[in-house]
Amino acid sequence: MAIFVIGGTGFIGIRVIPMLVARGESVVCMDINPTAPALAGLGDKVSVVRGDVTQFDDVISNMEASKAERVINLSYNLGQDLPPHRATKLNIVGMDNCFEAARILGVKHTVYASSLAVNGQQSHFGERPVTEDDYKHAVVQYGAHKAFNEFQAKDYIDKHGMTITGIRPANVTGPDKVRGSVDHVNLITRPARGEAISLPFADAMRCPIHVDDIAEVFVRVLMADKPAHAIYNSGGQPISLKDIAAIVRGFLPDAKISFDKETGGRESSGNWMIDNSRLVHEFGVQYRPYRDRVLQIINDCRAEIGEPPIKG
Ligand SMILES: NC(=O)c1ccc[n+]([C@@H]2O[C@H](COP(=O)([O-])OP(=O)(O)OC[C@H]3O[C@@H](n4cnc5c(N)ncnc54)[C@H](O)[C@@H]3O)[C@@H](O)[C@H]2O)c1
Structure with a gap:
């Protein structure tokens, strides 16, 4: 099966892609930085193309050429440092470009990275594990953008019947x-x-959750045809x-x-007590x-x- 990975030459992507190849899948990775020595030994099962997620033409043309049945978006700005316009283009428009291209092309399952940052500080909840259904308290750029991504995913699911699943990684190490x-x-x-x-x-x-564990989570969820939920905490x-x-x-x-x-x-x-029972029960993950x-x-x-x- 063909899989299209956006932002796949980063920290998590270079672990996700070899796991997909080990399962027999073929991968087209689109990244603004196509240099990825870690992916070099994977042979013709992987191709890396340069593309910008903020440009809809790049996203839809490369996604279509990949003939992907499943898509995963890992591209993002991990921080609060970008000026609002640039951050919005990458985090919000980029994510929407991914969802919209997947809709037009009839992609079966789209997975994206949210974050524990949607929850803001642990003190909002007291000392108890936070679930996916808790109110989101994010106030900084990164967490607020992730919260909007979750809203946008739900909007596509509700209005277009798509299968889109978000993972909220904890502090990946x-x-x-x-x-x-x-x-x-x-x-x-x-x-x-x-x-x-x-x-x-x-x-x-x-x-903390080790990067090999979160990569495994992304792969298991991506390969499911229709997960029971639209969002999963990774825990750690x-x-x-x-x-x-x-x-x-x-x-x-x-x-x-x-x-x-x-x-x-x-x-x-920030949020450090996290309920990941949804992920554990459905996908049997163990760290x-x-x-x-x-x-x-x-x-x-x-x-x-x-x-x-x-x-x-
Ligand atoms: N690492 C963590 O601790 C952590 C925790 C929670 C959530 N996440 C989320 O997981 C995802 C992946 O994180 P990561 O640690 O691998 O990040 P990373 O920064 O290492 O990787 C992001 C990738 O996106 C690419 N990219 C940036 N701008 C792009 C653009 N305009 N077009 C195409 N590609 C572009 C980068 O070149 C990079 O390869 C992100 O969405 C991140 O927010 C990560």
């Missing part, structure tokens, strides 16, 4: 993550590369930065990690223990600098 939430990542990767790290609040809470491991530091120190006793304040970050943390993933990231970083792996 991995050795090469450089955009989005990175404090919980740098807390592992910098000590693994022999560098010091200092962060403001030891008590700040995060909900609720944990404080202080506790991540303790895991890292367990593997790297000389890790140079410091915090400006031992308390005070918990109240201002490897977070501690194992920390060791995996440490060893990925050590391999880059020619150091031997640490045994778990």
